[in-house]
Structures are given as C-alpha cells and as structure tokens.
Amino acid sequence: MKRRCVEVDERALHKMIGTIIDPERLEDDCAVIPCGDGRLLVASTDMLHETTDFPAGMTDWQIGWMATAVTLSDIASMGARPGQVLLAVGLDRPERLRGIMEGARDCCARFGAELVGGDLDAHGELTIVSTGLGTVEAAQIVRRRGARPGDIIAVTGPLGEAQAALVGYDRHWKELLEPQPRVREGMALARAGVSAMMDISDGLALSLYDLLGVNDCGFSVDTARLPLPAGVPEDEGRELALYGGGDFELLFCAPPGILPVAGVDVHVIGEVIRERVVLADGEPLERRGYLHEWGG
Numbered sequence: 246m247k248r249r250c251v252e253v254d255e256r257a258l259h260k261m262i263g264t265i266i267d268p269e270r271l272e273d274d275c276a277v278i279p280c281g282d283g284r285l286l287v288a289s290t291d292m293l294h295e296t297t298d299f300p301a302g303m304t305d306w307q308i309g310w311m312a313t314a315v316t317l318s319d320i321a322s323m324g325a326r327p328g329q330v331l332l333a334v335g336l337d338r339p340e341r342l343r344g345i346m347e348g349a350r351d352c353c354a355r356f357g358a359e360l361v362g363g364d365l366d367a368h369g370e371l372t373i374v375s376t377g378l379g380t381v382e383a384a385q386i387v388r389r390r391g392a393r394p395g396d397i398i399a400v401t402g403p404l405g406e407a408q409a410a411l412v413g414y415d416r417h418w419k420e421l422l423e424p425q426p427r428v429r430e431g432m433a434l435a436r437a438g439v440s441a442m443m444d445i446s447d448g449l450a451l452s453l454y455d456l457l458g459v460n461d462c463g464f465s466v467d468t469a470r471l472p473l474p475a476g477v478p479e480d481e482g483r484e485l486a487l488y489g490g491g492d493f494e495l496l497f498c499a500p501p502g503i504l505p506v507a508g509v510d511v512h513v514i515g516e517v518i519r520e521r522v523v524l525a526d527g528e529p530l531e532r533r534g535y536l537h538e539w540g541g
C-alpha cells in the first residue's frame with residue numbers, strides 16, 4: 246500500500262526477518278523443503294486484501310482466482326509442478342464465499358493443482374491467504390540466484406498490462422483480474438536449463454533489484470526490447486512495463502544457447518553483466534514498483 250511518508254518498506258522488513266530465520270530462506274519466491282529421493286517440496290503463501298488488491302467491480306469468482314493464481318505463480322517460478330492449495334478466507338459477508346471458493350477451485354483445476362483445505366473466519370475487510378505446495382526434482386529447481394555474466398535476460402510475455410488496466414486502459418481488465426500463472430512455461434524453462442528465475446508480481450524494475458540482491462553480477466535491459474501493453478502510447482507503455490505491478494510473467498536468465506525453448510513465448514530484454522548494477526539503456530534504473538510500505 247502506498248503512503249506519502251515512507252519509513253519502512255517490505256524489503257527492509259525482509260532483512261529484519263533474515264536476522265530471525267536463515268536469510269537464505271528469503272531469497273526465492275517459495276520456501277524449499279527436501280522431501281527425500283532427490284525431490285524438493287516448494288511452498289508459497291500470499292495474502293491479499295480487498296482495499297489493496299481487489300479493484301471495485303471484481304467478482305468474487307475473480308477474487309478466488311487471483312488469490313490462487315498469485316501463489317501458483319510463485320511455484321511456477323521455481324520450475325515446480327503445483328500440487329495442492331489451501332485457502333484461508335477472512336470473510337466480510339457469508340454470501341461471498343461460494344464465488345471465492347469456485348474461483349480458487351477453477352484456477353487450481355486449470356493449472357493442475359487441487360484445492361485441499363484452508364481456513365475460515367469472520368473479518369471486517371475481505372482478506373485471503375493462499376498457500377500452495379509444489380514439487381520439483383532437485384536437479385531441476387531454478388532459484389533467483391544463479392545468473393552469470395553473458396546470460397540473456399528474458400520474460401515470458403507482455404509487461405505492464407495489469408497496471409495499464411488500473412490507470413484506465415479497460416482492454417487489460419481481464420489480465421489484471423484473472424492473472425495466468427506461467428506454470429507450463431516455468432517447468433519447460435527449468436528443463437531447458439535457465440540459470441535464474443522469479444515472477445514479476447511487483448514489477449520488472451523491483452524484480453531486477455531482487456535478482457541483484459542475491460547474485461554476484463548485474464542486469465542490463467534495453468527498454469526498446471520490452472514487450473509493451475497493447476493499446477497504450479509507447480512512452481507510457483514503457484513506464485508501465487518497468488514499474489507496474491500485478492503482472493505474473495516469469496523473469497529469467499539463461500545461457501543464450503538454450504533458446505528457443507519449445508512452446509514458450511520468450512522475449513529477450515537484456516543481458517547479465519559483470520558490474521553489480523541494474524541498468525536500463527545504460528543508465529541506473531530507478532528502484533521503484535509495487536511495494537508494501539509503512540508510513541510515519
């Protein structure tokens with residue numbers, strides 16, 4: 246949530262959490278848990294609220310879908326196969342529950358997962374926490390760490406569409422309200438051997454800084470190569486593509502030789518460099534995006 250006078254943002258609080266639990270645990274989109282015979286369990290949990298995440302006009306079905314999709318996207322970003330989802334619903338009005346549950350069930354079914362449990366409580370503001378579990382071979386998991394100078398930087402689809410809808414481009418309303426996690430793409434990219442991956446729920450710029458935080462190299466993008474939202478003037482589209490949140494494309498790095506990857510829409514947007522900086526068109530990129538903040 247944006248506040249005028251920012252004292253702390255969520256990334257700063259993550260650093261504090263890293264003094265309490267192993268900071269390596271905070272480096273990826275999911276927690277990673279060994280589960281024997283060379284397989285790993287990945288787990289993600291995400292909280293969404295009516296005032297910050299569910300724009301007016303959104304249906305309850307879409308709310309259930311979105312809450313589930315954001316978690317499946319984190320599982321996809323590790324190259325894992327989604328298995329189970331649990332949905333905890335802080336419900337403001339009982340008549341909303343059926344739509345929410347049906348949206349969550351349908352999103353699970355679409356991406357090969359199963360809704361297996363959750364929690365229910367009465368709450369003043371509709372608040373949903375979705376928890377997702379997935380599995381992946383240890384040899385195949387992809388983390389945010391692993392990028393190497395000379396790798397390409399790429400994304401799986403158009404950027405800035407969700408934010409375009411929020412600023413009035415109604416043609417992107419469905420992309421905002423019914424995000425499509427790149428589950429099949431994440432698994433295919435992992436099999437192909439990408440070096441680092443995450444989703445871009447908080448926008449491209451912040452995500453590049455997240456990669457910077459856990460890699461010993463830097464990230465240089467060419468804004469002319471960004472896949473922009475359709476129907477938006479180019480300059481505004483570029484701004485939305487760099488800083489808008491709510492897109493659930495995958496951002497990854499890979500040795501150039503592995504491209505193309507069959508069945509995956511890959512847009513190369515830049516290159517991994519030695520110097521530990523994030524550059525756009527050769528200039529330092531502003532560290533800005535969708536960030537939860539606490540004001541004074």
Ligand SMILES: Nc1ncnc2c1ncn2[C@@H]1O[C@H](COP(=O)(O)OP(=O)(O)O)[C@@H](O)[C@H]1O
Nearest residue numbers: 259262270271272273274275276290291319446
């Ligand atoms: N309150 C918390 N306690 C422990 N780990 C957390 C907490 N919040 C976030 N994390 C961990 O930090 C990492 C990044 O989380 P987050 O920024 O929410 O990622 P994403 O945007 O991909 O959902 C994840 O591995 C997540 O499990």
Ligand SMILES: Cc1ncc(C[n+]2csc(CCOP(=O)(O)OP(=O)(O)O)c2C)c(N)n1
Nearest residue numbers: 291292297298299300407446447490491535
């Ligand atoms: C008012 C509003 N702004 C933006 C979005 C798009 N959106 C949905 S989830 C999300 C970001 C991810 O949410 P967050 O709670 O930060 O989850 P995480 O980064 O932990 O996955 C955004 C920007 C939205 N749905 N509504």
Ligand SMILES: [Mg+2]
Nearest residue numbers: 274319444446
């Ligand atoms: Mg993520």
Ligand SMILES: [Mg+2]
Nearest residue numbers: 290291292319
């Ligand atoms: Mg999260």
Ligand SMILES: [Mg+2]
Nearest residue numbers: 446447535537
């Ligand atoms: Mg976030």
